[in-house]
Amino acid sequence: MSAVFEPTAPVTRTEERFVFSATGSEYFRIWIVNLLLSIVTLGIYSAWAKVRRNQYFYANTKLAGSTFEYHGNPMAILKGRIAAVVLIGGYNLALHYSVKVGLVMLVVVAAVMPWLILKSLQYSLHNSSYRGIRFGFRGNLKSAYLYYLVLPVASVFTLGLAYPFVHQRLKQFQHTESRYGTTHFSFDAPVGAFYKAYGVFIGLLLGGSFALGIVGAIVGGVSTVMGGGTGKAGVIALIVIVSYGYALCVGTAFMAYLQNLIWNHTQLGAHGFRSTMTWQGLAGLLITNLLGIAFTLGLFIPFAHVRALKYRMQCTAMLVSGSLDDVVANKGGEVDAIGEGMADLAGFDLSL
Amino acid sequence: MDSGAAMGTVAGRYYDGVTSRVHRVVLRVEGGQACLEGDAERRAPLDDIRVSERTTHAPRRLTFADEAVFEPDDRHALEALLLATGHRDGSVVRMQQSWRAVLVASVVLVAVLVLGYLFALPAGANLVARMLPVAVERQLGQGMLDVLDRRVFAPSKLSASRRDELAQAFARLAPPEDGAPAYHLVFRRSRIGPNAFALPSGDIVMTDEMVNLLEDDKAVLATLAHELGHLHERHLTRRLIQGSVVAAAITVVAGDAGSLLAGLPTLALDMHYSREAEQEADDYAAAMLQQNGIGLAHLERVFATLEDIEKENGVMPAYLSSHPASAERLARLRQRPHPH
Numbered sequence: 001m002s003a004v005f006e007p008t009a010p011v012t013r014t015e016e017r018f019v020f021s022a023t024g025s026e027y028f029r030i031w032i033v034n035l036l037l038s039i040v041t042l043g044i045y046s047a048w049a050k051v052r053r054n055q056y057f058y059a060n061t062k063l064a065g066s067t068f069e070y071h072g073n074p075m076a077i078l079k080g081r082i083a084a085v086v087l088i089g090g091y092n093l094a095l096h097y098s099v100k101v102g103l104v105m106l107v108v109v110a111a112v113m114p115w116l117i118l119k120s121l122q123y124s125l126h127n128s129s130y131r132g133i134r135f136g137f138r139g140n141l142k143s144a145y146l147y148y149l150v151l152p153v154a155s156v157f158t159l160g161l162a163y164p165f166v167h168q169r170l171k172q173f174q175h176t177e178s179r180y181g182t183t184h185f186s187f188d189a190p191v192g193a194f195y196k197a198y199g200v201f202i203g204l205l206l207g208g209s210f211a212l213g214i215v216g217a218i219v220g221g222v223s224t225v226m227g228g229g230t231g232k233a234g235v236i237a238l239i240v241i242v243s244y245g246y247a248l249c250v251g252t253a254f255m256a257y258l259q260n261l262i263w264n265h266t267q268l269g270a271h272g273f274r275s276t277m278t279w280q281g282l283a284g285l286l287i288t289n290l291l292g293i294a295f296t297l298g299l300f301i302p303f304a305h306v307r308a309l310k311y312r313m314q315c316t317a318m319l320v321s322g323s324l325d326d327v328v329a330n331k332g333g334e335v336d337a338i339g340e341g342m343a344d345l346a347g348f349d350l351s352l
Numbered sequence: 353m354d355s356g357a358a359m360g361t362v363a364g365r366y367y368d369g370v371t372s373r374v375h376r377v378v379l380r381v382e383g384g385q386a387c388l389e390g391d392a393e394r395r396a397p398l399d400d401i402r403v404s405e406r407t408t409h410a411p412r413r414l415t416f417a418d419e420a421v422f423e424p425d426d427r428h429a430l431e432a433l434l435l436a437t438g439h440r441d442g443s444v445v446r447m448q449q450s451w452r453a454v455l456v457a458s459v460v461l462v463a464v465l466v467l468g469y470l471f472a473l474p475a476g477a478n479l480v481a482r483m484l485p486v487a488v489e490r491q492l493g494q495g496m497l498d499v500l501d502r503r504v505f506a507p508s509k510l511s512a513s514r515r516d517e518l519a520q521a522f523a524r525l526a527p528p529e530d531g532a533p534a535y536h537l538v539f540r541r542s543r544i545g546p547n548a549f550a551l552p553s554g555d556i557v558m559t560d561e562m563v564n565l566l567e568d569d570k571a572v573l574a575t576l577a578h579e580l581g582h583l584h585e586r587h588l589t590r591r592l593i594q595g596s597v598v599a600a601a602i603t604v605v606a607g608d609a610g611s612l613l614a615g616l617p618t619l620a621l622d623m624h625y626s627r628e629a630e631q632e633a634d635d636y637a638a639a640m641l642q643q644n645g646i647g648l649a650h651l652e653r654v655f656a657t658l659e660d661i662e663k664e665n666g667v668m669p670a671y672l673s674s675h676p677a678s679a680e681r682l683a684r685l686r687q688r689p690h691p692h
Contacts, residue, residue, distance in 0.1 A: 021409035029454045033447050035605060036461040043600070052405070052444070059410035066365065066423060067410060092596070099495060132367030132421040181372065298605060327372035
């Protein structure tokens with residue numbers, strides 16, 4: 001009978017895609033109503049708005065036939081946001097008051113930031129669930145200070161040369177400390193791959209600006225010889241457009257490569273992930289979203305948000321080893337939302 | 353509520369909140385209780401079950417008190433069952449799902465934003481600024497003059513007697529309203545052209561270039577009266593408050609659109625408040641001149657001189673960057689009812 005409990009054949013891996021069914025037009029309606037209520041209540045409703053928005057996005061995210069659920073508590077989020085307003089407001093006021101007090105406040109904010117980031121990670125994961133099982137974050141305060149304060153500050157003294165290493169360690173911390181039920185995520189992207197990504201990115205940027213400088217000088221010289229100031233202005237405009245376009249392509253290639261690198265080396269227990277983001281897809285998304293928002297005076301914002309999430313989901317799949325049925329819940333205590341409030345207001349994105 | 357005998361059943365998946373295992377179950381409502389049968393058996397009062405909000409594509413989900421979850425295979429079957437049990441969506445959800453309500457909300461939103469921007473915010477900022485003790489405002493501007501002295505200004509080349517003459521002439525003028533704040537008049541030579549401004553610290557800075565350009569002491573006094581108006585009306589504090597609220601509102605609206613797009617509207621919206629403040633200071637200066645029997649022609653001269661610079665340079669000098677055009681200010685001044 002013992003043979004039943006031993007894997008006799010390699011477990012099959014099936015690819016399960018994330019399906020995102022939110023639509024821009026529906027989110028637009030949610031967004032407008034949330035916005036009105038938030039402004040009329042002088043921002044108080046914004047905590048409820050956040051919960052509604054997250055519930056909508058989570059409920060519309062499907063994996064292997066089941067959807068996600070958001071459990072955030074508006075009252076807790078409101079308290080976190082009030083604390084964040086006091087902190088950020090105090091910092092801004094202190095800056096106006098005197099530069100010295102401002103600097104002291106800056107140091108204070110920097111000193112508590114790792115704690116707030118840890119709280120925020122704990123809160124957002126603790127309040128996410130899938131199949132009735134909550135996610136969670138185990139990381140302790142000591143590690144948070146190491147990865148969010150000590151290492152980044154130390155990497156400045158290496159003139160940034162250590163930064164790819166710090167980035168790898170940071171993602172490793174985030175992913176290995178995250179859990180689904182009692183099952184932990186793991187992360188095995190090598191430091192070398194981060195160095196390669198940063199190296200190629202900076203190389204492409206430097207090489208590109210060098211090449212553009214040469215081309216610009218030649219074309220500029222030719223057009224000056226040919227005569228005409230308008231030609232020169234045209235050349236400058238063209239160079240500006242081309243360099244923006246080039247920087248966008250290189251930048252999105254870097255972002256897509258990192259996203260793929262990180263998720264292709266992340267595991268949840270025996271299950272893996274596959275990320276297939278491309279720079280063309282990401283660049284197209286960014287450009288159309290930016291143009292859409294600019295030309296509709298902001299009305300496109302909810303559509304842009306949905307498109308960005310949809311693209312990210314489309315590019316991500318889970319490689320399920322066997323089945324997703326055997327994760328066990330970890331019943332833990334509540335987490336307060338102070339870090340979450342700060343993350344909302346300071347706008348730091350912990351998702352990538 | 354009916355006994356529920358006529359209600360249908362809904363097939364779906366059940367997760368017990370302990371493991372991620374899928375349980376195939378059928379949901380029935382019986383006597384105010386939800387009953388699950390199949391791979392798992394469970395009964396729970398309807399009041400203890402949380403129903404997820406209605407959306408167009410996502411299935412409704414039932415969450416039990418212990419975070420066990422039921423997800424239907426067919427969302428419409430569950431919708432029908434919810435309707436039969438008398439479950440109603442909240443008012444916010446009904447609004448979100450109706451285009452008509454959303455249209456009304458949009459109109460109300462725009463109206464609230466415009467009225468708030470034009471009336472409520474300036475009035476509120478004015479109230480707060482006037483309640484704030486002058487000493488607090490003064491603290492805000494500490495050190496600004498030192499920075500400017502290092503970067504932009506050199507010591508004045510005007511003779512001490514000339515500076516005293518102007519300062520005393522201005523000190524003799526009575527302000528148009530009671531409670532004019534204490535100020536400190538300083539003269540500086542400027543590296544950025546003719547300029548005059550008030551700092552929150554209560555310093556009124558007058559540049560040599562401005563004095564020389566105006567060639568008329570009473571016009572200099574008119575300029576100083578304008579700057580005193582800024583101090584008296586608490587413009588700097590008001591702009592600080594208004595600017596913070598506008599920035600906060602834009603963060604709420606733009607939220608996830610990024611700071612790139614959020615910066616521009618903040619800047620544009622501040623210009624309106626800035627021009628309003630200039631007009632108030634112009635009115636203050638005009639009232640102050642009239643109070644002291646000085647002709648408004650001297651204030652007109654300030655605007656006319658500035659207009660000449662505008663025409664000459666084609667670009668606005670620093671003094672004017674956020675001011676209404678001088679021609680506009682001149683026209684406004686001429687519309688002012690003259691006393692007697």
